[in-house]
Amino acid sequence: MNKNYIRLAIAGINGRMGKSILEILNNKVTKNISLNGVIEKLSNLKKKKTIIYKSNTLNIKSNLIDIINDFDVLIDFTNPESTMKNLNICKIYNKKIIIGTTGFNKKQKSIIKETSKNISIILSSNFSLGINILLQILEKITKIICKNNLKNSMDIDIIEKHHKNKIDSPSGTALSLKNIIIRTYKKFNILKNIKCHSIRASDLYGEHSILFSFIGEQIELIHNVSNRKPFAEGSIKAAIWIYKKPAGMYNMKHVLKI
Structure with missing residues (x-):
C-alpha cells in the first residue's frame, strides 16, 4: 500500500x-x-x-x-x-x-x-463545517444558561426539516444537537426535556434550528444548506x-x- x-x-x-x-x-x-x-x-x-x-x-x-x-x-x-x-x-x-x-x-x-x-x-x-461549528456554539450557550440559572424560565425546541424520503425522525443531526444540551445540563445536575420537531417535505436538503424561548424574548440558532x-x-x-x-x-x- x-x-x-x-x-x-x-x-x-x-x-x-x-x-x-x-x-x-x-x-x-x-x-x-x-x-x-x-x-x-x-x-x-x-x-x-x-x-x-x-x-x-x-x-x-x-x-x-x-x-x-x-x-x-x-x-x-x-x-x-x-x-x-x-x-x-x-x-x-x-x-x-x-x-x-x-x-x-x-x-x-x-x-x-x-x-x-x-x-x-x-x-x-x-x-458539514457549519453544523459542527453550531455544535460548539450550542454547548457554550447551554453552559451560560446553566451558570445563570435560566433553565427553569426557558423552553428549548429543536426544529429540523428534510426531504420527504428521509426515513429517520428526528434526524441524526437533531439528536446530536439535543445530546449536546442534555450532556451539558447533566454536568450541572439539571434534568429537562428538550423537544424535537421534524418536518418532511418536498426535496429540502436540510435545515436545523434551536429556539431558546424566554418570557418576552427568543434566541434562535439556524443552519441550512442549499445543496449536499x-x-x-x-x-x-x-x-x-x-x-x-x-x-x-x-x-x-x-x-x-x-
Missing part, C-alpha cells in the same frame, strides 16, 4: 450522497486520492450499473467483498442494516470507514463502538484525515480541530 496514496470506495453510490461525493471527486484535482470502487444494493442496480470517474468507467458492485482489495477507506451513506454489514467486512479486512448513515439503534451503536477497537472509524450525523456539497466535501476531508490514523472512534470535531 502506498502510504501517500488514498484509495476510496463509496457505499450507496446511486443515492443522494453517493452521487454528490462522486461529483465532488470528479471535479477535484488531487494527486493522492482516487475512487477505486463503488457499491450499491442489488435492487438499485437495475437502472444504473456503472459510473464515470475521471473519464474511466467503474462497475457498480452489490457486495463490498467484490472490491475489498481495491480500497483503503470506505465512505458509507446507506442504511443501518447495510452499514453494519459493511462495517463487519471492514473489520475483517482491516479497512477504515467513514459512516454518514444515521438511525442506528442502541445495539448497533454499541457494535460500532466495539469495532473501533480494531479499525479506524469516523461516525458523524453531519459532515458541504456534506460531500466533509466526508472526503474525513477520509483523507483518517487515512493514517490508528484504530479508534473519531468524529468531525477531530477532523476539523474545533
Whole structure:
C-alpha cells in the first residue's frame, strides 16, 4: 500500500450522497486520492450499473467483498442494516470507514463502538463545517444558561426539516444537537426535556434550528444548506484525515480541530 496514496470506495453510490461525493471527486484535482470502487444494493442496480470517474468507467458492485482489495477507506451513506454489514467486512479486512448513515439503534451503536477497537472509524450525523461549528456554539450557550440559572424560565425546541424520503425522525443531526444540551445540563445536575420537531417535505436538503424561548424574548440558532456539497466535501476531508490514523472512534470535531 502506498502510504501517500488514498484509495476510496463509496457505499450507496446511486443515492443522494453517493452521487454528490462522486461529483465532488470528479471535479477535484488531487494527486493522492482516487475512487477505486463503488457499491450499491442489488435492487438499485437495475437502472444504473456503472459510473464515470475521471473519464474511466467503474462497475457498480452489490457486495463490498467484490472490491475489498481495491480500497483503503470506505465512505458509507446507506442504511443501518447495510452499514453494519459493511462495517463487519471492514473489520475483517482491516479497512477504515467513514459512516454518514444515521438511525442506528442502541445495539448497533454499541457494535460500532466495539469495532473501533480494531479499525479506524469516523461516525458523524453531519459532515458539514457549519453544523459542527453550531455544535460548539450550542454547548457554550447551554453552559451560560446553566451558570445563570435560566433553565427553569426557558423552553428549548429543536426544529429540523428534510426531504420527504428521509426515513429517520428526528434526524441524526437533531439528536446530536439535543445530546449536546442534555450532556451539558447533566454536568450541572439539571434534568429537562428538550423537544424535537421534524418536518418532511418536498426535496429540502436540510435545515436545523434551536429556539431558546424566554418570557418576552427568543434566541434562535439556524443552519441550512442549499445543496449536499458541504456534506460531500466533509466526508472526503474525513477520509483523507483518517487515512493514517490508528484504530479508534473519531468524529468531525477531530477532523476539523474545533
